Amino acid sequence: MPPTLEEVAQIAGVSRSTVSRVINNHPNVRAETRERVWQAIQECGYQPHAVARSLVTNRTRIVGMVIPETVTTLFTDPFFPLLLQGATEACNTHHYQLLLSLFNDPTGQEKTYQRVMRSGYVDGVIVASASLQDPVIPSLLRDGIPFVSVGRHPDEQINYVDVDNVNGARMAVEHLIQLGHRRIGTITGPLDMISGQDRLRGYRQALAAHDLPIEEELIVEGDFRESGGVAGMQRLLSASPSAVFVASDIMALGALKALRQENLRVPQDISLVGFDDIPLASALEPPLTTVRQPVRRMGALAVEMLLDLIEHPGAGPRRIVLPTQLVIRKSCREKEVMSS
Amino acid sequence: MPPTLEEVAQIAGVSRSTVSRVINNHPNVRAETRERVWQAIQECGYQPHAVARSLVTNRTRIVGMVIPETVTTLFTDPFFPLLLQGATEACNTHHYQLLLSLFNDPTGQEKTYQRVMRSGYVDGVIVASASLQDPVIPSLLRDGIPFVSVGRHPDEQINYVDVDNVNGARMAVEHLIQLGHRRIGTITGPLDMISGQDRLRGYRQALAAHDLPIEEELIVEGDFRESGGVAGMQRLLSASPSAVFVASDIMALGALKALRQENLRVPQDISLVGFDDIPLASALEPPLTTVRQPVRRMGALAVEMLLDLIEHPGAGPRRIVLPTQLVIRKSCREKEVMSS
DNA sequence: TTGTAAGCGTTATCAT
DNA sequence: ATGATAACGCTTACAA
8 A cells, every 4th residue: 555644644643634734845844843844755656646646636637638539540640649749748747647538539529528528537628620610619518527629619719729721831831832833732631621721712812813813623632631532633634723732741642552553753744732741741652742740849838828728717819820831842833834 | 526425325215325335236235225215326426436335445446557667668558558549448447447657767667666556546567568677666576565467477477468479570581581682680679678689689580580590780679769770770781681570660761761761662672671560661661570469468467367356366477478470561572592 | 822612604414 | 015224535724
């Protein structure tokens, strides 16, 4: 049996409360007793029992990371790993812990939600890229559980951190425009996700800013998966774009494969820009020009925002939008101006 | 305030204990009261308070996943994500939760260990690919915390799940031998990890089985990272192998880049086999022949073994070794027999 | 500055 | 079959 407060108290010859005060550095303890208590603590290797503590403080120092059902298959995409890494690191520095919840059982969603969220184990949660109709966010709101969303959300009262998807996409497409491309297609993300919508919006903004027409046949909806990239590119080909902005690197890989299938070369026959800058991007042949987003940092900031929320509830909504960055590699090339 | 047992009891007109019995399906409750209690539970939306429950049962239904310091940078490698996914899914089906701990602060290792492991929040842990001198395993043993290691461990008493690294490596090298290669190099994993050692052992076994000499200059130690693959291949080149078994796909990517640098083509000039079968492998040019390991399954089995351990302590050591599988793509080619 | 005692929401023992 | 009641290990008034 691990030692308890009581035992430490015995050894130090004080009461339980005094030991408790020492551990929580309450001010009103005589320096000498404080000393004696610490010694007793060392002596028996005392470690506070977090569960018991939580029962009275109503705080567990555990935050949850909720990854909704729809995206668990994307786990091979380094987005979640990086987000997790950032989040865990922030937790470590603040002496919090991270509980990982995949909501991957569509039928039992609500049940799982109840079990996980209302068990009292988490002080708050981070919700990773929920689609707009995901039921988790409304539930959280209803239950008054502190949370921050990774990826912005139209609802006014929701705290989030996000990257500037609109601007990132816009930079990507403007890069293509500057290279002389005029027929620029896009394979979007799922349009029920804000990030999917935002990247499409950036695409539109870039075209509009350069007085290029927006043609619906140059826009096909994808799903952030490789297979979606393949299918998207196949459909897009009939609209014969000279360049394509693909809303994720994983889809860009699919697009590349589809092009190879058709014996089209990148960038000679068609230019490609991705989004994410996952390690794969630089490993592709040709190395992919793409938009880098600070995912790990986003994970860390999400945790910090959440802890702030937990410790200072009630303040106005918090939002952070991080910048993105265009990384130019070798998948784009100038479009020669044709005289025809 | 969420409802407590007491309130449910009030509504149902019974005592706290009876409600508790109903919730834990104890047999000795009259069907009719049971019914009334369930109704009361629905009525007020009661949810057991896990923390309070844990205090008395000494069980949290939380398992920890410990990822030691040395590997956190490898988080972009899909190994951990997949392991996590498998583990989380298994947790879900058994109504457990998963607490993720990266031990990424080398100085505070022991402190973090104490805080996380001895806080009483976890019923047991899974230790992911610790190096042989990692201090976590001895600590766990000392503290009597149930755990299973992902990756085998020489210590007799340690429970683990692993893949058959020896055999996987052996298959890979035998594939090269069958293609006619005789000078086969290898870039190993870190040799302070059992998986690194085992894959090297497989390499040696394959050569030995075919009466090929083992030349030390054909063996260079890597680190499971891309940069290690680059460096390894550069060194290996002076020994002029016609084929190389690289102990991880990520390193194989590095090796490929190093070869490109030297204007050597794969597989025309040199054949390459990797290990892991991460998504990158099939995306490379040429698609990489590699050894597939069931990582996700390993994660799920690790959790299941751990739960078994928690629920039936004391039984003999448990071990699972899963088979690996050679996936032939396009990075290897027959070695023409030269008459010189 | 320190100690006493109540209470957090459960489960478990022991009566009834 | 059900109800008191005592833990579980801690924090926190309140008293001294």
